[in-house]
Amino acid sequence: MPLYPDINPFATGRLQVSALHSIFYEEVGRESGRCALFLHGGPGVGILPGYRRFFDPAHYRTILVDQRGAGRSTPFAELEENNTWALVEDLEKLRKHLRVSDWIVMGGSWGSLLALCYAIRYPDRVSGMILRGIFLGRPAEMSWVYGGTGTAQIFPEHWARFRSLVPESKEADTAKAYYKLLTGEDQEAALTAAKYWAEWSASTMTLLPDPAAVAEIASDKTVLPVSRIECHFENNQFFLPSPNFVIDNAAVIQDIPTEIVHGRYDAICAVKGAWDLHQALPASKLTIVPDGGHSPMEPPMAEALIRAAESMKSIR
Numbered sequence: 001m002p003l004y005p006d007i008n009p010f011a012t013g014r015l016q017v018s019a020l021h022s023i024f025y026e027e028v029g030r031e032s033g034r035c036a037l038f039l040h041g042g043p044g045v046g047i048l049p050g051y052r053r054f055f056d057p058a059h060y061r062t063i064l065v066d067q068r069g070a071g072r073s074t075p076f077a078e079l080e081e082n083n084t085w086a087l088v089e090d091l092e093k094l095r096k097h098l099r100v101s102d103w104i105v106m107g108g109s110w111g112s113l114l115a116l117c118y119a120i121r122y123p124d125r126v127s128g129m130i131l132r133g134i135f136l137g138r139p140a141e142m143s144w145v146y147g148g149t150g151t152a153q154i155f156p157e158h159w160a161r162f163r164s165l166v167p168e169s170k171e172a173d174t175a176k177a178y179y180k181l182l183t184g185e186d187q188e189a190a191l192t193a194a195k196y197w198a199e200w201s202a203s204t205m206t207l208l209p210d211p212a213a214v215a216e217i218a219s220d221k222t223v224l225p226v227s228r229i230e231c232h233f234e235n236n237q238f239f240l241p242s243p244n245f246v247i248d249n250a251a252v253i254q255d256i257p258t259e260i261v262h263g264r265y266d267a268i269c270a271v272k273g274a275w276d277l278h279q280a281l282p283a284s285k286l287t288i289v290p291d292g293g294h295s296p297m298e299p300p301m302a303e304a305l306i307r308a309a310e311s312m313k314s315i316r
Helices: 049-053 083-099 110-121 139-146 156-164 173-184 187-203 211-219 223-235 270-280 299-314
Strands: 011-016 022-029 035-041 060-066 104-108 126-132 259-264 283-290
Touching: 011 083, 022 083, 022 126, 035 083, 035 110, 035 299, 049 060, 049 139, 083 110, 104 110, 104 299, 110 126, 126 299, 139 173, 156 173, 156 223, 173 187, 173 223, 187 211, 187 223, 211 223, 259 270, 259 299, 283 299
Parallel strands: 035 060, 035 104, 104 126, 126 259, 259 283
Antiparallel strands: 011 022, 022 060
16 A cells, blocks of 8 residues: 655645744645644654655545744744644644644654644544654653664664764763754854764664665755754653653543554664553554554555554544
8 A cells, every 4th residue: 555646735824823933734635524634753854745645635634734943834943932832732723723623643753742742632632643653752762762772772883973973971961962062153063963963863764774865864954953953852851741741641542543553673763662652542553564664654654654544534
């Protein structure tokens, strides 16, 4: 079951969500169709054209949004007033703006955490969830990626390059050291740090290496702002009120139909997070893709996500 064909939006718009921030959104598919909301990862990455292709355009009205500071939202790369709970409220404002009663929410990686936080705050507005590459924002998960305890054990050569920019810091403080560089006044140092940060993420995202894609991501003009936003959320523990916030509040969302899709060889978000979420939501369906990594665009992961979206067609 491949991705649906390329599709262009039938509508785009911009919503002022605070005195400072406005968010950009687009809609694809069937204008009168079942509403689905797609949440990008990062945070900070923004909407990519391929993200429009997971939902059947003959059935769904899919809404995609650039979160605060990302993509075409303004001000671009702004860190002020940019946090998890502000983004949650933005989604609710967008739902009301578009006159959507409730929607099926798909989110991957950081987007899975944002989807869960939104559902916990507004459970009556979420008719179903499709979650990929589960990230729950727990300290162990942050340490897995940026503390040398997990991803570094699988990609030691990439970790060595990532660490080489901040050799004086302890491994556990790598992200903090990068945050100082990314937000400092030395723009050349900040840009170099952003490239290293982006390379680290891109090099570990796919099951099979793709050097050309890594080079493209690291050289993109948005590499500095995207890296700054990601590091901003990381250094603020994703603004969660408690270390195990999602699992502690799972009872609030246990009746929401939920499909969990996770790659067995996801080196960024270990499969243990998907398992823990599934245990906390016994009625959920867990699909561990045997040849899947972190990227949703690789065929095995894309096929599993499309199957999940097909299963949600029964929700009216």
